[in-house]
Structures are given as C-alpha cells and as structure tokens.
Amino acid sequence: MIIVVSPDATQDEVARIIARIEESGRKAHISEGQERTIIGVIGSDPPELEDMFGSLPHVESVHRVTHPYKMVSRQFNPTDTVIDIGKGVTVGGSELAVMAGPCSIENEGHIVDTARAVQQAGANVLRGGAYKPRSSPYAFRGLGEEGLRCLAQASKETGMPVITELMTVRDVDVVAKHADVIQIGARNMQNFNLLDEVGALKKPVMLKRAMSGQIEEWLLAAEYILSAGNPNVILCERGIRTFETAYRNTFDVNAIPLVKELSHLPVIADPSHGTGKWGLVAPVARAGIAAGADGLMIEVHPHPEAALSDGAQSLTYESFTKMMLSVAGIAAAVGRTLSGVKATAAAR
C-alpha cells in the first residue's frame, strides 16, 4: 500500500503517520518527491487498512498495489479451471457450455418440450427458473418447489444437467438437491450470507455479475465462495446498468477477456439479459464467444409472447437453432467446439 502525504504536512505530521504505520506492525518506506512525500507500507494489507490509513490526518490518498482477492486470481492458479457439472458436461474446457431454456418453468410439459428442443439445437445444459426475483411483488414469482420437480423430470428425460436460481438461504437444501449447478442471480451477487452458504457445498455455483458490480467486486464475491471451501465457481456476465435506455442492460464484452486474464475461473456470456431484446441475442452471443467466453446462457421459449416472464428477450426454437449454427462458426474460428451442433449444419 502506498500513502501519499498532503503537501502541507510538516515533518512532525509525517513522523506521526510513520509512527502509526509502525504501531500496526508494518514497515514504512519513505520517498521524498518534488511535490509530495510518498510512503510505501510494507506488510500485510487487509481490506481495513485502506480506510484506516486513508483517514489519518494529512494523508491525501492511499493506493492499493495488490489485488484484494487471492484464491480466484490467476497468480494463485495459473491454469484454467475446468468444472465438471455432471452428466458428462464440463465448463471451461475447449467444448463450449450452452445453457438454454425458459426464464420461468411454467409446467412439466413446457419445460420438457423446451428441453428437447434446445438439446436438438445443440444446447448441453438446461436452464429454468423455479424461484424468480421480480421487481414487483405483484408479478409471477415462479412455481417454487413444484418447478424444481418439473425441471428434474426434464433432466431425467433428456439426460441434460440443469441450472436453476437460488434466492434465499432457506432454499439451499431443496435447490441443491435438484440442481446440477446453482445459480446466484445478479441481485444477490453481494448477498454475502448466501455466498457463505453455497461456499459450504461442493455443488457448482454460477455467480452472475451485479447490475452495477465492478469486476473487482465480482471477483471478491467469487472469493467468498472459494474461501468458504467450494472451488467450483463459474462466472456469468449478464450486462450492466448504464445510461443507455435503448436496451435493458449493456452487455460488457470487455469483461470477458479481462476476467479470463485476472482469474482462472470459467466465464459464461448471457446475451439474453445482456441485451433484453431478442433481436440482439444472436449477434451478442457470437460476440461473447469471439471474445473468449466459455459458453452461453440463453432464454428460449416455445411462444415468447405467452411467457410468464422475459418474453421480450426470449428466442423461439427456430431462432435459437439458427443462432446455434452461427455460434458454431465463431467457435470454430476461435478454436472451440460445440459438438451438439451438427457438423453439416454448421458448415451451412
């Protein structure tokens, strides 16, 4: 950590800052510049330190020089983490993971039918929400445990692993029982108690980035899970909130290569939430894979205009199938595979 001293500080005042650093058991390394004195603090730097030194009299600014996360960083683990989510699917290797299905599970027939359709088009993981975070208390909030049962049935019939959202610590057991991957939604990225509890499991967790989550905060949220004992974390970029009102969210494509550089964890792109408009889903899906994502999460519904949630951003079976063909072309161009998409189709 580096402390920049105000230019108006006297020698005595600088000495008092140094005394505080030494009291804390660290060493101070002084550097007298032309305009300002700079003090390098040598020793451990827990998160508290920044605030503590930042509020000392005559300290102008404090600069952290190390990343605040450890276990999620590429320095801690230089090799890409590949996560086995079961039923023959891994996330983070050369094969892309494509998680597709409806926003909300509406009934057994609906989820089973959608599962078959997305599998046919090349998806290898089934998504479906049983517990739905909704801005309004008057909106449809999901089928709950009955939805999980329908999802399990669809998994059984197709052999696909399933991912579904967990919203509260009260549902950890029931969700962990039915899901192959537990999704932590954007609104819960910093629900630290929930992170603690999924960190106590071994089940893979997909952690979505918060609407206004900085990359560093997102990696620290993942660090909560890893440091609690669960190494099986998948990140998911799903768009951020900006000033632009032409789309629901702004898909942050920069995040994909930066997170791959900073961390060893796999990253999934979610262009459905990342755009909020079905017409933009396919081009942004291609962009995500071209930028290095390890897979996609896509909302698909047999009849988007009748969906109980997120209809405006859902693809039909037909548009999803078409999207998968174009994504397969991009996958090949960046040295990844999408085995579910028939080779002849992909070749067009």
Next chain:
Amino acid sequence: MIIVVSPDATQDEVARIIARIEESGRKAHISEGQERTIIGVIGSDPPELEDMFGSLPHVESVHRVTHPYKMVSRQFNPTDTVIDIGKGVTVGGSELAVMAGPCSIENEGHIVDTARAVQQAGANVLRGGAYKPRSSPYAFRGLGEEGLRCLAQASKETGMPVITELMTVRDVDVVAKHADVIQIGARNMQNFNLLDEVGALKKPVMLKRAMSGQIEEWLLAAEYILSAGNPNVILCERGIRTFETAYRNTFDVNAIPLVKELSHLPVIADPSHGTGKWGLVAPVARAGIAAGADGLMIEVHPHPEAALSDGAQSLTYESFTKMMLSVAGIAAAVGRTLSGVKATAAAR
C-alpha cells in the same frame, strides 16, 4: 398500457394484436396516427403484461401509463406517513430524525461512549452495525449478536431508539428483538425474500436505495414490505453509483423531492455513504435537509482513523457537533425542527 404498432404491420397483423388483447380479457382502443397505429389497452395491467405484449409480432414499443406500485404511492395515501419508532421518536413529522453512530460496533464501551456524544450533539436515534456487508471475505464482518447486545445496552443507558442492519432471513428474530428500526442495506434492496420476511413484522424498517436502484425499483421494493403487511417503511437515499470516481458514491439529491412527491413515506438522507468522504458530509447533510429530507443518517466515530470500517467517511464528535449546528439553521429555514440542538448554539 399503450401499444405502438410497427409501421410495416398489415391490417391483418394489427387485427391479430387486437385479438390477443381481447383474449386476455382486456379492451383495445385503436387510434390511427399519421405514421403509426396506437392501441390503448384497457383493463388490469400486471407487470407481466409489458413483456407479454412487447414480444408480440409487429409491436414496436409498449408504454406503461400507470405506476407499477400502489400502496406506497401518494395517490393511495395523500398524507405524509409519520412513523413512531418508539422511545419518543417519530420519523416523518416536523421534527427531524438524526440517526448517528459508528459504522461497526466495536465493543460496549465504544458504542455507549459514541451514543452519549451524538445525543449530546442533538442526535435522537443511535445507529451501529453488528452484521456488516463487506466486499471482501477477509474484512471485519461485525461482532454479530454480541454487537446487538452492546447496542441494546447503549440504548438503555441513553434512552435512544436504535437502528441496525439485518442481512439475512436467518437473523430476523434476533435483530427484531434488539432493534427499534431494522435497516435493509443497499445491497439487499432487491433481496425479495428478506423484504417478504420484514414485511411480516410490524417493526419499522428503513430501506436503503441500491447502488444502481432506479426510483421506481426502490418504491417497488418498499411495496413488497407494505403489501406483506408492514406499513412502517422509511426510505433512505445513500448515494448511487456513477462514472465519477472522486467520491465513493454520488448523493442523489433529486431523489429526495421526487420520492416525497411520488410517495407518502418518509425519506432519510445518508451523506456519509452518499459521499464517502468526511469533508463532504456536512455540506451534503445540509443539502439533504434543504431538499426536504425527514432526517439524516451519519457515521460518527471517536477516532475515525482507528475505525474497523468506513473510517474515511466518519465524523469525529467535534465535527458532528459542528455539523448539527449548521443543519439546525437549515432546518429552521425550511420549517423543520431539531430540538436536540441547543437553541443558543443554533443561533450562533
């Protein structure tokens, strides 16, 4: 709800949109413009409707014409809500509520001493965190239940009501037992299960705005609590996340008068989080009251540079006392009172 039809839609395609509206049990009112056909949808408009109609073929855009919230709106209740939080303090009347104290409770002596100091300066509610949301898993996360016990002791010694944060449904009972007001933090504004559970209590709840929470989302989050049965909700503006890096958050002063116009609920200004810099706290506190806030939430610490969290934004006893004098002047100018601040002092 208003549906704008794409200019390329044929008569038949418009007819199909109308048929869908009527199938849903609503009436369609058609208006042929020069460039576009507009359809007014008459009937109930649950949140689903926007997405449902928005994904119909040839629908260009959908405009909601009513607010999605009801019980929190000023139309539902035209009179300002005044909430009795106990121990002789109300929030929302002509007397301002000033909630002051440390970010984290560090030990009993620390909180009792701070309580006395802030009371002396004119505060009427004691704040203090026992459960702390921290970006890093390695930061100090609060004393937990022991902290609540210290807080209760400080309340007993000073007679002040206390406010403290609840982070997870697992702690609802213990927090409700010790707190006079339960705080829901910014990161939990859309933790809908937590909102459901505090909605089932009668205890006053202070709901902070999320870092990227739109006014409408914030009011809908309050609606969760009211619609679950708890009418005692206080809102708290604590700064939003913007592109500006010169402060930790950007205090959104516009939100104060707008929320007072849209809703009957009281609103508290939190300039400590709203700026993140102690030097800006007093001027922004004055601004909040001048704009119509019903009170303040301020972080105060005997020795900010030794605080276990948020030192950089905490006031000392001395700077808090000075701030209170200046706030009392503003309060008088807008027809509010701050009885705790000695009249002679306020007159300077």
Next chain:
Amino acid sequence: MIIVVSPDATQDEVARIIARIEESGRKAHISEGQERTIIGVIGSDPPELEDMFGSLPHVESVHRVTHPYKMVSRQFNPTDTVIDIGKGVTVGGSELAVMAGPCSIENEGHIVDTARAVQQAGANVLRGGAYKPRSSPYAFRGLGEEGLRCLAQASKETGMPVITELMTVRDVDVVAKHADVIQIGARNMQNFNLLDEVGALKKPVMLKRAMSGQIEEWLLAAEYILSAGNPNVILCERGIRTFETAYRNTFDVNAIPLVKELSHLPVIADPSHGTGKWGLVAPVARAGIAAGADGLMIEVHPHPEAALSDGAQSLTYESFTKMMLSVAGIAAAVGRTLSGVKATAAAR
C-alpha cells in the same frame, strides 16, 4: 405522440389540454382508461412538441411514438449504405474496412513506417491524428498541419486512403484537403456547428459516439450531417463511460447490431478506445466483427511505450498482425472478407 393525463384532472382540465392540441393544428384522439385518460396527438411532431405538451397543467407524461430521426433510419432507406472512400476502398460492403495507425502522427518516418506495417498485416485505411483532443492543456496536442502533410505522404507511398480527426470549424478546409475520411471525435459528437459544416461537404465523415451518447442522440447527430446534404456518414462505436474503472471505456457491443437494425449507415468498431488496454484489443475486435461491425479502427505504434499519446492501448506491429489473423477467421464465419490478410496465414 401520446399524452397521459393525471388521474386528478377534471373534465374541464382535460378539455383545456385538448383545446391546446387543436390550437396547434393537430387532432386529439381521446381514450378513457380505467385509471387514466390518454390522448393520442395526430399530426406532425417536431422535437419541441414533447416539452410543450409535457409542461401543460395536468399532463403526467408524454410518450413519443416515432423516432426523431428520419434520413438515417432504415425505414427511410432499407438498403445498407456502402460508402466509397476512394483509393479503391469502400465501407459497408462485404469487405471489412480496417483503419489502423498511430494515435498521433509523430513525424514523417514514423507514419510512413507504420503505414507500411499495418498495410502488410492487412489494414486498408491509414489512421493518424494531427489535431489531438487532450484532457490537459499541458499534453501533446498534435503536429497540426505538418502532421497532415506527413499523413498525405504516407498515403502517397502506400496508396492507402487516410482518416484523421477534425476538431474545429477553423480547420475544415485543411483537413478536407488531406483526408479521405474526416473523423469527428467522441467529444465533438454534439458540436452541432461542426456537424453543420462537414454536412456541407461531400467528403465521407466518420462520426464517433460520445462517451455518454445515447444511440438516439448519436443517430440524430448523424442526421445533422445528412440533413445538411452529406450522405456519406460512417458511425463508430468507441466505448462508453460507465461505473467500471477496470478499463478506460466500456465497449458497447450491443450498439453494433442495434444501430444496424435502426439505420442503413455502416458501423466501425474501435476496440482501442473501447477498452483502453492493449491486451483486450484483439478479443474485443473479434467481438465487434462477430456482432456485425463493418470494420475496425485500431491504434498501432512501432514502440507503444514511447508513443506521445495512448501508448497503453496501442498494439505493436507484431500484435496487430496476430490480431488480424484471428479477425480474418471471425470475418469468414460471419460471411465477410478481409482480403488483405493472406489466405494461408488466416488458415493457420
């Protein structure tokens, strides 16, 4: 335009709104909803109208139902515009335009050498700044007219068309004389007088999106140029300003397919400014092309660490060459060509 009347308006007050609409020479089409009266305004809707009706007493909100731009819209011209920028290069057709070169022109040798290197790697347009917008008055602001002369020389030696930035109306003639494409930078997207003046030319203009420019504002800025008589406008997405501090800007990949849907104008992706970090340039360039961009603008410098500006986001000759190979693979996957990249190399 649709006017939503406040629920508290009396019959008389609604009648007064209608009278104002009719006075303005438009027709009012009334629709009585369950909770609110809605008035469709039929007739021309210049930009003033929104504000004018929005400030009438008892008007709750005003919704525009048409786009405010005309000549740039796809409805006005359903076919993709292809712009001939001279020296055998077009922008907007199946061949991608790759504009590469240094941020600032430093001297003749520097720009000629860079031109040859980027041409060798497959670029078909040379970029280079002679007039540089710099946040600080103390930074290097470009060589000015001497820089334009060096650029012209590089164009002559390589046969490549050149693009360079115009910052002020005082330099219109000299920049138009030397440049094949005039660049309007992000900070000048809404410098309306400058737009008027380049609109009076026939020379192609590349219009960068402002740091906080909404898509609609960007298209309206292009409309200034088209409506002034110059149809040769190329759009350029160069990243927007968000809360994320891990990169200089956030490349908005959503903008690419949306602008292609709303407008017939070609769109270039600038991942150098869109990320501000050289390590992210190649993946984000691939993403831009995968999302449908008509080309790229890339900063390349022989020795980035010695560059007079933007060193941190510049590619070396070697990294640019490598990037072009990977972009060629993506181009092929989306049915575009990049003829400058040798087929054998692209095949790897």
Next chain:
Amino acid sequence: MIIVVSPDATQDEVARIIARIEESGRKAHISEGQERTIIGVIGSDPPELEDMFGSLPHVESVHRVTHPYKMVSRQFNPTDTVIDIGKGVTVGGSELAVMAGPCSIENEGHIVDTARAVQQAGANVLRGGAYKPRSSPYAFRGLGEEGLRCLAQASKETGMPVITELMTVRDVDVVAKHADVIQIGARNMQNFNLLDEVGALKKPVMLKRAMSGQIEEWLLAAEYILSAGNPNVILCERGIRTFETAYRNTFDVNAIPLVKELSHLPVIADPSHGTGKWGLVAPVARAGIAAGADGLMIEVHPHPEAALSDGAQSLTYESFTKMMLSVAGIAAAVGRTLSGVKATAAAR
C-alpha cells in the same frame, strides 16, 4: 508518479524500467515490498508520462500522486476568486449570483418582460439563449444574432448583466460584444479549441460540466482557459448523466463542496438542467446553496407550456418568486446574502 512492477518481473526487467525512467531525466526511488516492487518517479510529470510508463513491459499499474491541473487549484491560489462581471455584480463573494431567464430568447418583448419579472423577484443576472444546442437538427436553434440584440436591449432596460451561450469559434466576437458572461455549455466542455479562444479574452466565462464530465476533467477544461490567459472562470454544475430515468439529469450536489475544496473558482448550481422537471427545481436550488454554491442559474418563462425549448423545466414568474423567498432563508442560514429578495418577504 508511482510505478507498481508485476510480481513476475525479474531483477533485469526491473533494471530496464529504472533505466527508462533515468533516460527520461527523472530519478527512480525503489521500494521492495513483500509482494511487489514499487518505484517512485521523481521529476516533472506531464500527462504523457502515465501512458508512457504504463505501457512499459512488466509495469502492472501507474499511480499519479499530483493533480494534473495547477492554476485552478486551491494550492495555486488559496483564496476564493471573486469575479466582477460588471454592472455591479460579482460572483464568488458573500452575495449570491442568481442568473435567471428563459432557455431561448423568443423576441424582444419576451426577454424584456422576463428580465423585469426575474429582477423583481431578486435575480441579479439575466440569462437567455440566442444560439441553442439541440439534439435534433429539426428543433428550434435560437434567434442567433437577433437574439443577442434583444438580450442587450433587456440588459439596457433593467441594468442587469447578461449571460448567453457561445457554441462555435465563429461567433466569439459577436457573443463577446453583447454578453457580460460567456457561457460554454455542457456539450462543449471539452471543445478545446473553443476553450483556447475564450481563454484569449478577458471576459468572464461560465464553464458548465459535461454530462459525463469527471471533476478532474472539468477542472482541466477550466485550466485550458486560465492557462490561455483568462482568469475569470465560473464553474457550473448542471447535473450528470446516470442510469436514473426519472429525471433528465442527476444534479450532483457532492460536486459543489468538492470543487470548492479543490479549486478557488466560484461555482454556480443549475437545478433547471440538473433535474429537468420544474417541480424539483426549488428544492434542488435550496440544496445547492446549502451545499455551498455561489449562486444559481434558473430557467424562467412567462408561459412554460408555450416555450420554444425546455418548457418542462422552466419556472413561471410566480413559482420563481416563491423559490427565491425559500432560497433567501437558506442563504441566511449559511451566511450568504441575496439582497434582491425583500427582507420582509424573506422573513415570511
């Protein structure tokens, strides 16, 4: 400047960084931390330096420790600057400056009438736009020179100094001839050529903050004007662009005290643009003064619903008069005066 070296750098690689620093004529001061080597760079630090050292191999990050601006900073000039704008009005002293009038000048009668009304209510500077930046080329763009003539007439009849916007270098002479203060609008905050040209005058300049202008960029834009020779710069906070769509802009009240701390220049609050909604103007005006602003800029129109621009955010004569009374109370509370508001009225 501080350079943080990547942990993977060898001794030789560190030596090469040091060699580069010394080659540039600066001294390197090395500090070996537990995890990283930190190098303090001692010597001048022009803006280029950050990029130059930031792109050296094995440099992880670069931290600037001095502010990049000089003449605008409070260290350069510790005393508040008070600017005499003529006709007996100063900006920056204990008397507040209230600049009021219509967004656009519509004709002579309109501006003269408004001038008298705002003067009567206590304003001491007349505002009015002759050249209007408008998002759409089809909107009313102002009366131009004829508008300036009308403004001059209103100034003559009331004795008030006038402020009006300058949009292009082509109009510098004509605007400087008629205006007492030249306004540079938000969209031109980084129109560096325009800043250079008003810097060559002595006429006071009011520089509005850009929609996404960071405080540092805003102060650097002011530095352009001061460093070009014109010390008479007034800053104006007019709201920033955020994710919130409930208002046109988000008034950044934090900016007021921070800019007063960092700089000696006076700051004006513009709650009309800062909110975009007339109902929020008065409370946000009070907030601005309570936070320490040196004055206000307010849009006033005799009939807002008939205004040619910005009707939705304009006050009527009556609401402006009422606002001034409430602002006078706040002014008194913070030790400022507003002499134009009758003492008896202010006391209510």
